[in-house]
Amino acid sequence: METDPHEESSSGVSRRSFLKLTGGAVLVGSAAGRFERLSFLSAAQGVDNPLLEYPNRDWEQVYRDLYAYDDSFTFICAPNDTHMCRLRAFRRNGVVTRIEQNYDGGNYGDPQGNRSTVAWNPRGCPKGYTLHRRVYGPYRAKYPMLRKGWKEWADDGFPSLSDDPDLRTQYRFDARGDDEFVRVTWEESEDYVARGLVAIAETYSGEEGKKRLLDKDGYEPEMLEHWEESGVRTMKFGSSLPVHGVAGKFGLFRFANTLSLLDAHVRGVDEDEAKGASDWSEYTWRGDQAPGFPFVHGLQTTEVDMNDMRHSRLVVMVGKNLVENKMPDSHWFHEIMERGGKIVSIIPEYGAPSSKSDYWIPVRAGLSDTALMLGIAKALIDRDAIDRPFLQRFTDMPLLVRLDTLQRVRADEVFEGYTNGLEPDSPSFTVHGLTEEQYEQIGDRVVYDSRSDGPKAITRDDVGAKLADAGVAPILDWRGEITLADGSTVEAATAFSMYKEHLADYDLDTVVEITDAPKDLVERLIDDIATIKPVAFHVGEGINHYFHATLHNRATYLVAMLVGSIGVPGGGVSTWAGNYKGGIFHGAPWHGPGVGGYVNEDPFHPLMDPAAGYRPAPGAKEGEPGASPIRHTIHGEDTSYWGYGDKPLIVDTPEEGRKVFTGSTHLPRPTKLIWYNNANLINQAKWVYELVKNVNPKVDMIVDQQIEWTGSAEFADVIVPVNSWMEMQTTELAGSCSNPFLQLWKGESTHSTTRATTWRCSRAWPVRSPPRRGTSASRTTTPSPTSRRSTSTGYSTPRSRQRGTRAPTSSMGSTANPVARSSSTAATRGSRSSSRFRTTCPSTPTPDACTGTSTSPRPSISGRT
Secondary structure, eight states: OOOOTTSOOTTSOOHHHHHHHHHHHHHHOOOHHHHHTTGGGSOOTTOSOTTTOOSOOTTHHHHHHTTOOSEEEEEEEOSSSSSOEEEEEEEETTEEEEEEEOSOGGGOBOTTOOBOOGGGOOOOOHHHHTHHHHHTSTTBOOSOEEEHHHHHHHHTTOOOTTTOTHHHHHTTGGGTTSSOEEEOOHHHHHHHHHHHHHHHHHHTSHHHHHHIIIIITOOOGGGGTTTTTOGGGGEEEEESOGGGOHHHHTHHHHHHHHTHHHHHHHHTOOTTTOOOOEEEEOHHHHOOSOTTHHHHHSSSOOOOOGGGGGGOSEEEEESOOTTTTTGGGHHHHHHHHHTTOEEEEEOSSOOHHHHTSSEEEOOOTTTHHHHHHHHHHHHHHHTTOSOHHHHHHHSSTTBEEETTTOOBOBHHHHSTTOOOOOOTTSHHHHTSOOOHHHHHHHOOEEEEETTTTEEEEEOTTOOTHHHHHTTOOBOSSOEEEEEOTTSOEEEEEEHHHHHHHHGGGOOHHHHHHHHOOOHHHHHHHHHHHHHSSSEEEEEOHHHHTSTTHHHHHHHHHHHHHHTTOSSSTTOEEEOOOSSGGGGGGOOBTTTBOTHHHHHTBOTTSOOOOTTOOSSOOTTOOTTSTTSSSBOOOOEEEEHHHHHTTSSOOEEEETTTEEEEOSOGGGOOOOOSEEEEESOOHHHHOSOHHHIIIIIGGGOSEEEEEESBOOHHHHTOSEEEEOOOTTSOSSOEEEOOSSSOOOEEEOOOOSSOSSOOSOOOOOOOTTOOOOOOTTSOTTOOOOOOTTOOOBOTTSSBOOGGGSTTBOOOSSOGGGSOOTTOOOHHHHHTHHHHHHTTSOOOSOSSOOTTSOSSOSSOOOOOSSSOO
8 A cells, every 4th residue: 555645654754744844943943842853863772883784774775766777778879979889778667767888898799709808898988878868858859840931932832942032031041040940740741851852853953953053043163063964963961970870871871872763753864864962971071080191001091999009108199188089988098007108198288188198298289299290200210219120111211202203213114124013813903902004003113222232123012021022122211313214314212311301300499499399398208209119199180170180190100100100009090080980881892882782772773682682683784774783873072062151162363263173073063952960060060150141041951860959950941850879770780980899789769668569661761651540641740839748758748849839949947857757647658659650560560561670669759760
């Protein structure tokens, strides 16, 4: 039998009377007799240590219950902090109440039997541990919304905004952020978006579209270089860090490729001529990747995993914050101190990494530390504190350079009748993918051999021990004349010799003057780099944002090369930023097209057999429709052009006239649709006012596909909620830039404690599904302004989220606490949740009844997978 909380307890004082009693005593000074009734608060007689024994300990259960839970599940935190930590969520009454790490970092393995180490624990950070606060928070997007002005434009038949620019004011395209939003059903949102795509494709295709783009909207004529008569090309699709969710985030690029179907329909062209949309790359836009890395080794980036820091004896952070920016993996950094390693921080301000360092070298803000690295390189060479064998065997320092052209000397220039030396079964061809055409263009190189006292040809495979096997002992520091095959002579020098000449200007006093760094600390760093091995350099994303970051990256790599601290445990140059681990999904002739098969599946001939691979059909003739399952119809573009004002770099110069500095292959198209996910573009923009006031008013449709209502949602036309990474109802696959793990996971519902009774089939968007029982396909389920009902999430819909009202933008207090539910609301959760899902499969299906998951998904907040 339940106890009335207002009844008196065994002490004779009820909760209500206790509050009255204590409150009165404080306010009016109650008589001493009242305190006699509070004697139960005094310690029990004869108890010396209440922590060991006490007559009544029932009150402790209250605190134990705080951590009680009904069930739990694991998920990957993707991409809260880009580290893809596996966490465990604990659920009570269908609500996630807390999140912890899963303590299983040592159990990870691969099919080949390789295992991880327990040292990867702990995983996670406060951002992941508090994810449920965002899921249940007041800014969570829960259902589709349309900007009121945009909806009116659509209802009026999408009249051309280019033909009548005044319509942009009428429908408030120039006042996004100040307009209201209207709640619609999922079916309605799909219908509006689909019709919007058709309208944009029709408006900006062909000659009429060209006139609108150039004559009426005033785009630069060069921007139609890759437009190709197709309005679909003006549609831009982007996803931040798609490697953190291959199925969902790369899926938006797949959709862009599928829109070639729309182009074929609108322009009436054959499938071979159909064009897909434009896909946005974000590397230049974000500026987080190290742009100088490809200059050094030809790869997008290359670095160690975080666990390699256990081997580092000296760690030099250049503009890098391994304490706060790598929160889940900062313990690797901290362990360096425990293992007796030395830490140096090079950064203008004294912050978290500096406080953990053995010494901090403050430098002038900007890229003054480029000069610092060059000064260190000069000092190492001058003191002969360099690893000459490493430089000779693994770098291009011994290669000869013509001083008249500053080009590397080619072997066929020096040796008459020379033929390239690589064999067909060379690793360059069989492993690296080098083609014969590329090899003809590159050729072989020349070094000055100490054994023969003359020039000698080497191939790109003559590296490391193979160089000695070829009988070559290159001289590192050489300058002189060489005789070419035609009998002429040219002056040449090794790259190392040229570096010495270049570094002559970077003496210690000059470096200190440029950087403002303390001279004694710079000397100390030079000594440490020369004597402590291995040394690891960590370059920050902030550095990579600068225009000349290429030079900074190369200068840092130069120091690491000089001391031979590359390719050894605990060494190297690392930045841990960007999307480069997407390389694990790249294609190759021996294993298939990688993620490109998923993104570029032929929309005109999709693979209908689940067991089929992305390979040409047996017996198919090349070039015939459907012969290859891959049809790449999208055209890449960098987001930065939109961020720059939706235009390429074009300058009208006084002497040479109009100059186009953007390469012809990189020219952007006009932007008429922006559809993005996993990115708050407005918040991340560098020039928000320009975009909001001058660029986006010319954009006909902006779709924001996010978990929460962000600043970008405020300036969008269509809001499409998505599930968070702990609610995903289908399997997802992801990698990370800081660890070697390729992880698959599937989330859980965060609200329902019972299996949903309705299933959803996978279907091709935007085909309409059958209307729900008792409703029409176009009917809205929005509550009236005077009534508030519980949604499938189990808590009341705030007034600010109802039709015709603005979404919350500032006051979190305007929304009721979603966790504070009444028992009646929780009791009806199961019945309400099923009403949010369209019944497109049997209510009790078998795994064969649908083309999606074979397990019953639990409902999520947004009601969408």
